[in-house]
Amino acid sequence: MLKIAWVARQTWKDLLFIHWPVSLEKIRQYVPEAFEIDTFEGQAWLSIVPFYGTNVQLSGIPAPLPFTHFAELNVRTYVTYKGEPGVYFLSLDANHCLAVVAARSLLHMPYRRARMTKTSNGEWIHFLSRRVEKGYRPDSFYGRYRPYGDSFQASSDSLTYWLTERYCLWTMRGNKVYKGPISHEPWNLRRAEAEIEMHGLVNDMHWRGTNITPIFYYSPFKAVHYLPFVEQ
Template identity: 30%
Template sequence: MDPSSREQPWVEPDAIDPVAPPLRSPTLAHQWWRDVSFLHWRVDASRVADLLPPGVRPDVIDGSTWVGLIPFRMSAAGPGGRWSVPWAGDFLEYNVRLYSVDERGRRGIVFLSLDAQRLLVVAGVNAALRIPYRWARMSCAHPAPGLDPSGERLVYTSVRRAPGRARTHLEVEVGEPIGRPSELDHFLTARFGAHTHAWGRTWWVPVTHAPWPLRRARARVVDDELVAAAGLPGLSGSAPDSVLFSSGVHVLFGRPERV
């Protein structure tokens, strides 16, 4: 949607804040995001604008927006804020995402694709919110819990089962902790909601979590087809412009709101 075509002006987003606002609605679900690698490429906003749902536009920092390829482990997911679902609540997920802002100034994420191990999760989330989950065969070699991951190399692999056969193979070397994350580091990670289009409307799904414990990282190998399959060919064939790593955070989800 072109903001210039609206009778009411868009609200400009507030300054980036790494501290999440509290949920205004009951907690619908919770989960841990662990062993998260953030690989990002800088792009012109015009390249991704048509990939966003109605009512949102690309979020921009220093004149550019960003495309993310984010592999991680989902853990202890379940309804409400306490209960976890055995087996189905623990799986690998790799997503391709864009950065969005809506007319009320709420910053968020738009998922172009999400590949996950659990067919039950893929079917359920697609049916409920039309979020583009795909079933995939996946693996991740990760640091032992409780150990300093500096110098560790995480190896993420995924082959989409259907539709298509898009795959990715990533090797990320974990570096030192970041004492004072930059504004860009926060822009790429402190996103407390997602925009999605379902049932003929665009929705805002709020989330809250503690600030990410971030580390510098290096992409040793990026052999990826997921970004191209999501509608951005040629991008992940170049080295990422930013690579970060986090051991993870606990995330709470609120009730979806109309945009």
């Protein structure tokens, strides 16, 4: 049960976690100095998360919103602020203009408008994104993915838990730090296989040309509540 009134809620569907280790020095370049880079056993990580958002509702507004359904693509890393762990977003793309404007205003997050499609043939899920907002690079992403194996919840001492069970979003507005708590049940995950192509999203932190194999996890459904962002 939530102890603080939520400001927005949403359901995430067909979500894919794409995780891979990155150089601490490289990721430091993209994260404000106010935040410490969080590491697991000394290793920094980057992740990309495509999903389809549905059932968006703002607190106190019972009427259906004009952006109830839209696709989203997040690029994030892991940070702490005054010892509290969370995620920091390098970029967020969504395919609905009103959703982008609302998220910027309510969540203080750097959303950008993109053209996106998500389709499924009953086995593979196909997700395509290309940023189209004026003044920003036309970064693109294509992935096809499918889950396999049994559903599980990660143990609290595992890398999987560290990567996925995050309940705080950290961001900055000017020189001020904001904390955005989120609330949801623990992840029920399945392993996934995926084929990924992208251009521009992660700059020089791509795993292509290395011996790194990304870690993929899939979740079919997650109901999420966003709590008020608070200046720290």
